[in-house]
Amino acid sequence: MMCSSIKAVAALAMLSVWPLAAQAESSRINNSPDYVMMNPSSRTGLDLSGSWAWSIDPYRDGLSGFHGGEAGIGHRRFDPVDVEAATRDDPAALFEYDMRNAERTTLPGSWNTEADSLRHYNGLMWYTRNFSHQTRNESRYFIRIEAANYTSRLYLNGAFIGSHEGGFTPATYEVTQQILNGSNDITIGVDSARTPLSVPPPVTDWETYGGITREVRLIEVPQTFIDDAWVRLTRDGRVAATVQLNGIDGSGQSVYVKIPELELTLTGKTDVNGVFDTTAVVPKDLVRWSPENPKLYPVIVTAGHDTLNERIGFRTIEVNGLDILLNGEPIFLRGISMHEEELGIAPARVMSEASARALLTEIKEGLNGNFVRLAHYPHSESTLRLADEIGLLVWSEVPVYWLIEWENEATLHTASSMLAESIHRDRNRASIILWSVANETPVSAARNRFLKTLISDARRLDGTRLVTAALLTSQSESDGIVEVHIDDPLAEWLDVMSVNTYNGWYGDMPLANVHALRWTNEHGKPLLFSEFGAGALAGFHDPSMKRKFSEDYQAEYYRQTLAMAEQIPSLRGMSPWILKDFQSPRRQHPVYQNGWNRKGLISETGRRKEAFYILAHHYAELESHVPP
Ligand code: GCU
Numbered sequence: 001m002m003c004s005s006i007k008a009v010a011a012l013a014m015l016s017v018w019p020l021a022a023q024a025e026s027s028r029i030n031n032s033p034d035y036v037m038m039n040p041s042s043r044t045g046l047d048l049s050g051s052w053a054w055s056i057d058p059y060r061d062g063l064s065g066f067h068g069g070e071a072g073i074g075h076r077r078f079d080p081v082d083v084e085a086a087t088r089d090d091p092a093a094l095f096e097y098d099m100r101n102a103e104r105t106t107l108p109g110s111w112n113t114e115a116d117s118l119r120h121y122n123g124l125m126w127y128t129r130n131f132s133h134q135t136r137n138e139s140r141y142f143i144r145i146e147a148a149n150y151t152s153r154l155y156l157n158g159a160f161i162g163s164h165e166g167g168f169t170p171a172t173y174e175v176t177q178q179i180l181n182g183s184n185d186i187t188i189g190v191d192s193a194r195t196p197l198s199v200p201p202p203v204t205d206w207e208t209y210g211g212i213t214r215e216v217r218l219i220e221v222p223q224t225f226i227d228d229a230w231v232r233l234t235r236d237g238r239v240a241a242t243v244q245l246n247g248i249d250g251s252g253q254s255v256y257v258k259i260p261e262l263e264l265t266l267t268g269k270t271d272v273n274g275v276f277d278t279t280a281v282v283p284k285d286l287v288r289w290s291p292e293n294p295k296l297y298p299v300i301v302t303a304g305h306d307t308l309n310e311r312i313g314f315r316t317i318e319v320n321g322l323d324i325l326l327n328g329e330p331i332f333l334r335g336i337s338m339h340e341e342e343l344g345i346a347p348a349r350v351m352s353e354a355s356a357r358a359l360l361t362e363i364k365e366g367l368n369g370n371f372v373r374l375a376h377y378p379h380s381e382s383t384l385r386l387a388d389e390i391g392l393l394v395w396s397e398v399p400v401y402w403l404i405e406w407e408n409e410a411t412l413h414t415a416s417s418m419l420a421e422s423i424h425r426d427r428n429r430a431s432i433i434l435w436s437v438a439n440e441t442p443v444s445a446a447r448n449r450f451l452k453t454l455i456s457d458a459r460r461l462d463g464t465r466l467v468t469a470a471l472l473t474s475q476s477e478s479d480g481i482v483e484v485h486i487d488d489p490l491a492e493w494l495d496v497m498s499v500n501t502y503n504g505w506y507g508d509m510p511l512a513n514v515h516a517l518r519w520t521n522e523h524g525k526p527l528l529f530s531e532f533g534a535g536a537l538a539g540f541h542d543p544s545m546k547r548k549f550s551e552d553y554q555a556e557y558y559r560q561t562l563a564m565a566e567q568i569p570s571l572r573g574m575s576p577w578i579l580k581d582f583q584s585p586r587r588q589h590p591v592y593q594n595g596w597n598r599k600g601l602i603s604e605t606g607r608r609k610e611a612f613y614i615l616a617h618h619y620a621e622l623e624s625h626v627p628p
Pocket of ligand 1: 205376439440500531577597599
């Protein structure tokens with residue numbers, strides 16, 4: 001699968017006619033992935049996690065020779081060759097790699113923790129393994145890479161299959177023609193390097209974690225299969241189902257969407273594009289999903305020879321004036337932000353279900369939270385499914401972060417494709433209520449056009465959720481009162497305005513003045529604090545509360561900021577920055593940081609800081625009071 005230039009031109013065309021009329025909801029957009037492969041872990045096939053050989057390639061000579069052009073036979077790690085045997089058979093042969101005798105690692109994983117020499121490696125890495133599979137003529141075969149950071153190239157039995165850009169969304173490739181019955185060699189080239197045209201750009205405030213950080217799977221499906229199935233509750237109170245088949249018998253095919261517990265079956269035939277779209281009256285005994293009662297229903301989709309199983313929660317989310325309504329009732333989002341980084345002193349961004357459960361449980365039970373901002377990129381599907389299961393509302397976002405090349409059509413194509421891959425993968429997840437299209441991006445006409453295109457894409461792919469972005473603000477002072485203004489023009493196009501605010505940590509405002517800050521909200525929309533926070537090294541104390549990086553200062557920062565928040569009538573939620581200290585190359589104070597951003601309420605080993613208890617108490621108070 002290649003990211004085609006045709007799609008990029010279409011994206012540009014959309015830019016030039018902006019503002020577009022309100023876009024009708026559609027099951028796909030130009031930049032939707034070639035294959036969605038909904039709920040891949042439920043499919044027949046092979047989990048290729050485990051032992052892989054690896055070989056670094058800093059000068060990328062596995063991709064092109066020393067004068068450009070084809071890579072030399074002695075460098076092509078993806079060739080299914082037994083180098084040792086080939087060299088014995090032909091003394092003239094020269095190989096400058098040998099994957100069968102290379103060092104091995106366990107995937108999923110990032111190379112940062114593989115060896116000291118790789119801690120900060122930023123370039124191309126080759127991974128390869130062999131697997132055996134008995135194939136069947138009536139099946140089709142796909143390789144699914146859940147995440148590889150930042151660009152990845154797939155080869156099977158020496159054949160180049162396709163490439164993907166983006167470190168946090170899946171790539172699905174058909175390999176029916178290339179897979180062998182029996183032994184197969186799979187090679188994936190992963191390049192962690194980013195350019196100013198990338199999404200995100202090279203400079204962020206989090207560790208890169210180059211590698212294949214989520215599962216790689218071989219998936220077997222019938223000739224015609226259920227590629228996408230989206231089942232949800234609409235705002236006008238109906239159950240809706242959109243099913244996309246892929247294959248020669250995709251059109252005119254009977255489809256059945258069953259919810260056995262509700263004794264409900266939606267059925268009909270697909271159209272010429274293999275799409276079946278329908279709605280039905282909501283059964284009276286439907287139990288709506290909520291954080292307090294995260295009810296999930298088994299949903300069984302059948303079409304021809306294929307069956308797809310899902311577990312789906314049914315709820316509505318909407319805005320009414322300044323309120324966010326969950327199932328028609330106003331809600332306050334008691335949240336925290338979280339990177340995809342497991343607990344421990346040497347994380348590798350391998351977010352197993354157990355790792356995710358430890359962190360999400362700390363939010364739900366430790367902080368009395370009902371909400372999590374999964375920053376700054378789409379997290380693992382297993383984390384989203386866990387949020388569905390334990391009952392946490394989710395903010396999901398794409399890494400359109402800081403300095404993006406707003407005028408570049410390829411960059412827009414990358415961002416739009418990433419958003420579409422994320423929404424197609426996750427729009428069955430009841431926990432997700434917000435799609436965010438940007439974080440702290442400087443205002444300009446080009447940036448507004450770029451983000452309005454993403455907002456339009458999100459609304460077309462999913463009209464059931466709210467769209468937001470983390471904005472920056474401006475401040476004014478009169479009569480000694482400092483006022484914060486949300487004057488970002490993008491606010492007009494969002495359902496919910498979100499802002500990152502750090503008075504008392506960044507800038508020169510004395511901490512003691514923060515509680516008196518006043519906020520204006522000319523937009524009449526719900527406001528979220530998508531970030532606020534202060535750093536603290538767990539165990540460093542300064543009772544005077546004057547020393548930054550002390551737990552005492554961080555605790556006072558939370559007291560001051562929460563007191564300010566309580567004075568804001570339009571505030572409907574918050575996701576302070578951040579649950580856990582996380583690795584960032586930008587944070588190098590030799591005493592307090594050493595490569596860690598210390599704004600966590602818990603340390604990298606899970607040690608709770610004083611501020612943790614301040615926020616937990618605040619949320620317990622909010623939980624016991626009916627929202628405004
Ligand atoms: C910014 C940014 C975060 C960053 C944080 C910080 O708001 O969104 O990614 O880590 O501030 O400075 O710690």
